[in-house]
Amino acid sequence: MNSAYTKWIIKALLLSLVIPGIVAGINGFMDPLWYRNTSHRFNQKQEDFNERQQKTNYITYHDFNYDALVIGSSTSTNLNQHHFKGLRVYNYAINALQPLEYKPYIRYARERNGKPFKYIFIGLDFLLAGKVPPPPFEPEKIFADTNNPLYRIKTLISLDTFMYSRKNYINSTGNRHIYYDRENVKHTTQLRPEEVKANIAALMKLIEKSPNSYSFNNYKYDPGYPSILKSIQDDNPGTVMVFFTTPVIDDFMVGMVRNNLLDDYEQWIRDIVAVNGVCYDFMCPNGLSADPLKYFHDPNHAYPAVADMMIDTMFNKKVEHDTEICIYITRQNIEEKILLLRRLFRELEARSK
Numbered sequence: 001m002n003s004a005y006t007k008w009i010i011k012a013l014l015l016s017l018v019i020p021g022i023v024a025g026i027n028g029f030m031d032p033l034w035y036r037n038t039s040h041r042f043n044q045k046q047e048d049f050n051e052r053q054q055k056t057n058y059i060t061y062h063d064f065n066y067d068a069l070v071i072g073s074s075t076s077t078n079l080n081q082h083h084f085k086g087l088r089v090y091n092y093a094i095n096a097l098q099p100l101e102y103k104p105y106i107r108y109a110r111e112r113n114g115k116p117f118k119y120i121f122i123g124l125d126f127l128l129a130g131k132v133p134p135p136p137f138e139p140e141k142i143f144a145d146t147n148n149p150l151y152r153i154k155t156l157i158s159l160d161t162f163m164y165s166r167k168n169y170i171n172s173t174g175n176r177h178i179y180y181d182r183e184n185v186k187h188t189t190q191l192r193p194e195e196v197k198a199n200i201a202a203l204m205k206l207i208e209k210s211p212n213s214y215s216f217n218n219y220k221y222d223p224g225y226p227s228i229l230k231s232i233q234d235d236n237p238g239t240v241m242v243f244f245t246t247p248v249i250d251d252f253m254v255g256m257v258r259n260n261l262l263d264d265y266e267q268w269i270r271d272i273v274a275v276n277g278v279c280y281d282f283m284c285p286n287g288l289s290a291d292p293l294k295y296f297h298d299p300n301h302a303y304p305a306v307a308d309m310m311i312d313t314m315f316n317k318k319v320e321h322d323t324e325i326c327i328y329i330t331r332q333n334i335e336e337k338i339l340l341l342r343r344l345f346r347e348l349e350a351r352s353k
Helices: 002-030 051-061 099-113 139-147 151-156 159-172 193-209 225-234 250-258 262-276 304-316 334-351
Strands: 068-071 089-091 119-124 178-180 186-188 240-245 278-281 296-298 327-330
Touching: 002 151, 002 159, 051 099, 051 139, 068 099, 099 119, 099 139, 099 225, 119 304, 139 151, 186 304, 193 250, 193 296, 225 240, 225 262, 240 262, 240 304, 250 262, 250 334, 262 278, 262 327, 262 334, 278 304, 327 334
Parallel strands: 068 089, 068 119, 119 240, 240 278
Antiparallel strands: 178 186, 278 327
């Protein structure tokens, strides 16, 4: 009796070790939280389920030596950090990241880098320049979790982590519309025209009429916005700041005009230029915004090919004039460019009637 009971106890103990061991082995092999160097054909299509944690983990647990940083929301995540010529860049843009969060994330990356960045490319979104609810995650908690000595052990044996390992394995065997590879590059596959039309219709309805603060009908420009940008600049002396607005489709801009947000847009542009002196304004009517089925997969998220054009404009070619996709705005030409933008927006709205 005692012998049988002892055997049962031993088997139970072994089983209690085997299951976590299997989970930890799979999680370590698939690495959905990005703190290992594991790279193979089964983990090349990564879910972006918590970019704040995933990208911070990458910075913390890999050799981190970069010349430049990209920061912004999901609209900047598609900037391919390897497309910058002669510049080693890390893309720290994160889904739903608010401007108020930029400074602590930049500071964390700078400290891990061990030196200031030569350039910081700062993506700016019109909707996130309004008064929005506080960020859902405290940056300091993200950093504390990543640096907790037990963090990797807890997440390795976590069933939640295992579920993402499973999803990433499934992604590797089939099609996935949006995913990260192991080099921190976000890929977006081309959708069928009817899928893009459905995305645009559904999301434009939310953007125009949703009760939340991100919608046109509830939009209130944040007068503290330029102070946030200035704080980022002051915290990074000696670094070249490249401010850019993110592209949207024509319907988005028409909605802005019809909801009387053109004055807010103008103030937003004026504040950006007042702080930084220069702005690459990709949020303007142009050939890309007029062809959403080719260049966008929803109203305010463009395909990676557009992001490559943006990088070429801002850095690879260092363009200092208007282009087919961008209005180049400085303190010296801002009055002229504001008039141009107002005319372009109003002509766009008139054509859409």
